[in-house]
Amino acid sequence: MTKTNFSNEELKVLNTKKALKIMLKSGDKFSPEKTLKILKYEKELESLQNHLIELQNWIITKKQRVCVLFEGRDAAGKGGAIRRITNNLNPRFYRVNALPKPSKKEMGQWYFQRYISKLPNPSEIVFFDRSWYNRAVVEPVNGFCTMQEYERFLNEVNSFEEMLINDGIILIKLYISISKEEQQLRFSEMQNNPLKRWKITPVDLEAQNLWDQYTDYKERMFEKTDTKKNPWIIIEANRKAMARTQIIKTILSKIPYQAQ
Numbered sequence: 001m002t003k004t005n006f007s008n009e010e011l012k013v014l015n016t017k018k019a020l021k022i023m024l025k026s027g028d029k030f031s032p033e034k035t036l037k038i039l040k041y042e043k044e045l046e047s048l049q050n051h052l053i054e055l056q057n058w059i060i061t062k063k064q065r066v067c068v069l070f071e072g073r074d075a076a077g078k079g080g081a082i083r084r085i086t087n088n089l090n091p092r093f094y095r096v097n098a099l100p101k102p103s104k105k106e107m108g109q110w111y112f113q114r115y116i117s118k119l120p121n122p123s124e125i126v127f128f129d130r131s132w133y134n135r136a137v138v139e140p141v142n143g144f145c146t147m148q149e150y151e152r153f154l155n156e157v158n159s160f161e162e163m164l165i166n167d168g169i170i171l172i173k174l175y176i177s178i179s180k181e182e183q184q185l186r187f188s189e190m191q192n193n194p195l196k197r198w199k200i201t202p203v204d205l206e207a208q209n210l211w212d213q214y215t216d217y218k219e220r221m222f223e224k225t226d227t228k229k230n231p232w233i234i235i236e237a238n239r240k241a242m243a244r245t246q247i248i249k250t251i252l253s254k255i256p257y258q259a260q
Contacts, residue, residue, distance in 0.1 A: 070128060070131075071130065183208065
């Protein structure tokens with residue numbers, strides 16, 4: 001049911017240029033209620049992004065090293081969330097790593113080696129759009145590693161991460177979770193949008209068929225690598241806007257920063 005009674009404050013908001021632009025973009029799907037929700041989200045996001053700037057200034061001043069891992073199923077919204085986080089940050093003091101498949105040379109190296117070179121320097125925050133946890137889920141499900149390599153990873157990863165935090169790196173592990181139905185909906189939207197179709201990969205196209213296998217490996221990953229020192233933080237992401245603000249709040253809450 002469409003809301004008919006708006007408060008004076010809501011009417012004032014709906015009468016702004018920003019609200020009118022949103023309503024015009026909505027076209028036939030115009031909804032005052034949706035417009036108010038978008039404006040509320042954008043206001044909260046702007047406030048959180050200001051706090052992120054304060055966080056970055058603290059990281060720079062205190063020469064801290066922060067590493068944030070984004071894991072989750074295909075189309076979960078990892079890249080979009082990272083873009084909202086970094087939108088107003090100083091680009092000289094953060095990096096986003098979305099590594100391609102390993103080269104022949106890298107395939108002959110110790111598995112963690114290609115990730116070590118991407119870790120944060122002093123005064124820097126690094127975001128991994130997928131990380132070394134590729135070997136925990138994506139690789140075994142799709143046959144990109146042997147079971148011996150998979151088991152070795154599970155036996156080594158907790159020690160690897162303990163070395164990182166013992167050396168002073170602040171490590172945050174986020175798992176962005178969506179339902180099977182939501183993933184299918186997002187894939188369909190990408191395929192029907194010429195500007196987003198490039199995002200679909202052969203691995204994505206198999207994701208729905210392999211849903212249960214992904215689930216089994218994901219659960220084992222949590223069982224083996226959700227430690228007291230380096231826990232997983234699961235973010236429910238069927239609703240993108242809510243997930244993005246929750247991710248930022250989580251990062252802000254996990255780092256003991258003070259406004260500089």
